Amino acid sequence: MKNFSKALVGLDLTEMDDILIKKTITFIEFLGIEKCYFIHIAKDLAIPQEILDNYPDLVAPGDESVEAIMADKLKQFNFPDSVEVEVFAEEGSHPLDTFLRWARIKDVDLIVMGRKETLEGSGSLAKGVAKKAPCSILMLQEKRPVNMPKKIMIPTDFSSHNHMIFEFGERISKEVGAEIVPVNIYEVPHGYSKTGKSFEEFAEIMKENAQKDYQKFLLKKGKKQVACQFILRDKSDDGEILLNHALEIGADMILLGSRGKSKSAAIMLGSTAEELIAKNNLIPMLIFKKKGETIGFFEALFKI
Incomplete structure (x- = not known):
């Protein structure tokens, strides 16, 4: 299926990232992903103490440190070399607006978000993205086994x-x-x-x-x-x-x-x-939106 050649995956530097990366790898061929962007957005990119405890060698500025953590995760789970990868971290007072802006800048066909069942987190960003994204969204659940849909x-x-x-x-x-x-x-x-x-x-x-x-x-x-x-x-x-x-x-x-x-x-x-x-x-839920019809209305939607 070649509907989704470019995907944007949202990471939050929690245990959910491990689950989401592994599940994204499983769905890559099914979705037809050729390029995958991994993004972390926070109001403040200062590295939490628990992260510093796990990565004591971090000395780079916040965004570079976060990007290094994300890249390390991808290597840890053997993310396929056949897929072009880009990781980046962004600071913004309005994470939803920032996330959607990058979806537009990168002109992605699909956004992949995680949904937590037992892990801590409100899921408000995922819900906002699902509502306003200019492209299709795949929501992958924390506890669900990874299988092709039957x-x-x-x-x-x-x-x-x-x-x-x-x-x-x-x-x-x-x-x-x-x-x-x-x-x-x-x-x-x-x-x-x-x-x-x-x-x-x-x-x-x-x-x-x-x-x-x-x-x-x-x-x-x-x-x-x-x-x-x-x-x-x-x-x-x-x-x-x-x-x-x-x-x-x-x-x-x-x-x-x-x-x-x-x-x-x-x-x-x-x-x-x-x-x-x-x-x-x-x-798992796939929200299919016809890409290209909505770009002209994108900025107005930030006000909704």
Whole structure:
């Protein structure tokens, strides 16, 4: 798969870096990465005492010391020589803005971020990057074993921009032999009781309507028949519903897309995607964005 020739990987000088580097190595061929940038961004690049204890010979300025630590990690894990590598450390009062600026400067196709489950860290930078990045994002979880995906869940609302996600999912499926599992959340509208039907009866009506919409969606672009799973919305938010369902069916990757309603909106995520990103620190997630449509809107997004 040649979608992602240039990748930017965010490191934070914690144990998570070891996990993220090893997992990135596993996915390199799958993603088609030819050049990989590793970046560490901090408000203050002064070296923490625990790092100095582990690297007592460090005497260089902060940024050079951090870059040396990162380069050493890559050597430690035998990062492939076939991939061109660049490491750099940046100081900035607004890490998210700095990270996204470098993603633009380097014109990367993919950003790789780690999601912590038990290790310390809020994950706020990863969530912000996922929301505003001008390219696709791969989020790799701390505890998940490293394997090529075999079952990929694709949340869908059958809107037109979902065709791009399905096409991308079909390519992944073909290349690695993965099963694609589309999932749609439907709901019973308020006021259903005025129709004289029970909740269960109206839920069945809404499910049948969603099934018809899915068939129209497939026919519009001549997609092959792939069974879609339909979930009735309950009191949980959509992110929790989708994560629980992914765990239930044994999905080992979730494929999401941006809203795609316009060029300015294509860079952003819908509320369901944001909820899922906030909830999910268990299953690898690839957020696919069509690169190149959003660069003109990049600076304005820093204000959002």
